[in-house]
Amino acid sequence: MANTWYIAKRELFGYFGSPLAYVFIVIFVALTGAFAFYIGALFERGQADLQSFFIYHPWLYLILVPAIAMRLWADERKSGTIELLMTLPIEAWQAILGKFLAAWATIGLALILTFPMWITVNYLGDPDNGVILASYLGSFLMAGAFLAIGSCISALTKNQVIAFVVSAVICFLFVMSGAELVLNFFRAWAPEFMVDVIGGLSFLTHFEQLTKGVIDLADLVFFLSFIVFWLFANTIIVEMKKAD
Amino acid sequence: MTVLISTQNLEKKFGDIHAVRGISLDVQKGEVLGFLGPNGAGKSTTMKMITGFLTPDTGTAEICGFDIVKEPIEAKRRIGYLPEGAPLYSDMTPHSFLNFIADIHGIDKSSRSDRIADAVNKTGLEPVYHQVIDTLSKGFKRRVGLAQAILNDPDVLILDEPTDGLDPNQKHLVRELISAMAKEKAIIISTHILEEVEAVCSRAVVIDQGRVIVDGTADELQGRSALYNAVTLKTAEASAGALIEKLEALEFVKQVETLSQMNGTKRLRAIPIDGKPIASDITSVIQEQGTVVQEIYVEQVRLDDVFRQLTTAEGE
Numbered sequence: 001m002a003n004t005w006y007i008a009k010r011e012l013f014g015y016f017g018s019p020l021a022y023v024f025i026v027i028f029v030a031l032t033g034a035f036a037f038y039i040g041a042l043f044e045r046g047q048a049d050l051q052s053f054f055i056y057h058p059w060l061y062l063i064l065v066p067a068i069a070m071r072l073w074a075d076e077r078k079s080g081t082i083e084l085l086m087t088l089p090i091e092a093w094q095a096i097l098g099k100f101l102a103a104w105a106t107i108g109l110a111l112i113l114t115f116p117m118w119i120t121v122n123y124l125g126d127p128d129n130g131v132i133l134a135s136y137l138g139s140f141l142m143a144g145a146f147l148a149i150g151s152c153i154s155a156l157t158k159n160q161v162i163a164f165v166v167s168a169v170i171c172f173l174f175v176m177s178g179a180e181l182v183l184n185f186f187r188a189w190a191p192e193f194m195v196d197v198i199g200g201l202s203f204l205t206h207f208e209q210l211t212k213g214v215i216d217l218a219d220l221v222f223f224l225s226f227i228v229f230w231l232f233a234n235t236i237i238v239e240m241k242k243a244d
Numbered sequence: 245m246t247v248l249i250s251t252q253n254l255e256k257k258f259g260d261i262h263a264v265r266g267i268s269l270d271v272q273k274g275e276v277l278g279f280l281g282p283n284g285a286g287k288s289t290t291m292k293m294i295t296g297f298l299t300p301d302t303g304t305a306e307i308c309g310f311d312i313v314k315e316p317i318e319a320k321r322r323i324g325y326l327p328e329g330a331p332l333y334s335d336m337t338p339h340s341f342l343n344f345i346a347d348i349h350g351i352d353k354s355s356r357s358d359r360i361a362d363a364v365n366k367t368g369l370e371p372v373y374h375q376v377i378d379t380l381s382k383g384f385k386r387r388v389g390l391a392q393a394i395l396n397d398p399d400v401l402i403l404d405e406p407t408d409g410l411d412p413n414q415k416h417l418v419r420e421l422i423s424a425m426a427k428e429k430a431i432i433i434s435t436h437i438l439e440e441v442e443a444v445c446s447r448a449v450v451i452d453q454g455r456v457i458v459d460g461t462a463d464e465l466q467g468r469s470a471l472y473n474a475v476t477l478k479t480a481e482a483s484a485g486a487l488i489e490k491l492e493a494l495e496f497v498k499q500v501e502t503l504s505q506m507n508g509t510k511r512l513r514a515i516p517i518d519g520k521p522i523a524s525d526i527t528s529v530i531q532e533q534g535t536v537v538q539e540i541y542v543e544q545v546r547l548d549d550v551f552r553q554l555t556t557a558e559g560e
Contacts, residue, residue: 002347002350003348006344006347006348009344009347010333010336010344013335013336013340014333014335014336017335017336018335079331079334080327080329080331081331081332081333083292083297083327083331084325084327084331084332084392086296086297087295087296087297087320087323087325087327088320088345088348088349089316089317089318089320089321089348089349090317090348091317242297243292243297243298
């Protein structure tokens with residue numbers, strides 16, 4: 001476990017030693033705010049909750065998380081440092097987990113820094129803070145799921161742009177997989193249970209549950225096992241592709 | 245002697261390319277083995293398999309008795325590796341980078357500063373210790389890579405082209421560093437520079453098309469040349485015929501060839517059998533005959549020539 005922490009520490013050093021983390025955090029906080037106030041009509045709705053804030057998170061993550069994930073392994077492969085990393089006495093999964101956790105923590109920090117929204121609604125009214133907390137948890141877990149996809153895809157290529165585009169498309173499919181548009185496409189030819197499975201993989205459905213304040217174990221398990229699955233695939237890909 | 249690196253029949257294919265075709269080597273403590281070979285011969289691939297970056301298709305390597313395929317962590321703990329091109333985390337400084345490496349190697353707080361100071365001192369990194377690696381010159385980057393490799397004081401050092409891109413002074417420094425560490429470790433270096441083999445290696449292995457074609461000392465490698473210990477001399481045309489006859493009669497002279505003929509002189513070269521030293525025999529013949537010789541010297545074999553001879557003949 002110590003090795004995972006050392007890898008994460010090095011990554012965080014890289015994020016915060018360069019403009020990367022600051023740019024990400026500033027843009028995230030600014031965009032979530034802008035969406036909540038201007039498009040989500042936070043004030044005009046006249047309700048003391050953060051529904052109009054959280055509802056845009058999946059769409060922001062769709063762009064911002066692949067952007068932070070794209071360099072995780074593509075850069076390592078492109079610069080050749082993967083050879084250095086993989087000949088140090090560490091297991092591949094420790095490196096993968098370490099890098100993932102560092103990026104996840106950075107997103108977590110960005111999320112925490114949106115706290116003025118929470119203060120605002122508490123100042124203006126009397127919101128259900130339990131719901132808000134559950135929503136934050138849901139948003140953080142969903143970001144982790146996006147990130148796990150991005151990390152895995154990033155190991156497939158040396159090209160960060162390709163990593164970004166492919167991750168964004170895959171993330172989009174998982175966001176949309178509960179939508180009628182997508183489900184109808186599968187209903188046409190796939191058996192019913194498969195349509196249910198695909199619908200069940202939807203980020204939106206699981207995230208919406210949490211933003212309603214319902215902390216269902218199933219939703220937590222969904223996001224966590226989703227992360228574990230993609231990181232596991234990530235480990236296999238790194239082992240296979242590291243020397244290409 | 246203790247064998248610290250032992251490879252058994254390492255093989256690796258990349259698609260249709262058979263990069264390494266069965267390399268077996270033992271490297272003992274105190275040995276510096278120079279890997280030679282043309283580009284694409286399989287040097288780097290072999291090193292990558294020994295260090296556990298690539299998994300061999302067949303065969304394996306043992307580092308201090310630990311199998312790199314079955315016990316990779318234990319084996320990797322004992323290896324210091326400088327990959328080709330010395331890749332580094334360019335957003336870090338040597339200070340933070342070496343501390344990261346020390347973290348991974350589990351070097352505890354009490355000995356850490358000594359270890360780092362030692363590696364920095366040996367590689368001469370003091371002037372740039374707190375500069376971002378990205379901004380360093382190629383020579384300094386290479387030295388950061390070296391410092392990283394020796395930080396853990398490993399028993400085994402694998403250095404892929406450690407002096408590539410360094411200026412002559414820096415090359416000298418790196419060679420001295422390798423020589424100084426040689427006694428305590430088993431070291432493999434790959435290089436294109438053949439003088440380096442003479443300067444630091446106790447043993448030279450030439451690899452071509454994925455196979456070991458020569459394994460011996462630098463002297464033995466030179467012995468592979470047909471010109472090894474050959475004697476060239478210049479004499480008057482008139483006396484040349486008799487001299488050739490006498491020389492060819494010598495026990496260890498294979499043949500005498502005429503290299504050139506000008507202004508009434510001939511340049512002759514006596515080729516020995518199996519590279520035996522023949523210079524003294526030849527000088528006694530000349531003295532007995534009383535032949536006037538304007539020039540006489542033993543051919544200096546250049547490793548470059550041997551290398552070219554070995555690695556181009558193979559393909560034909």
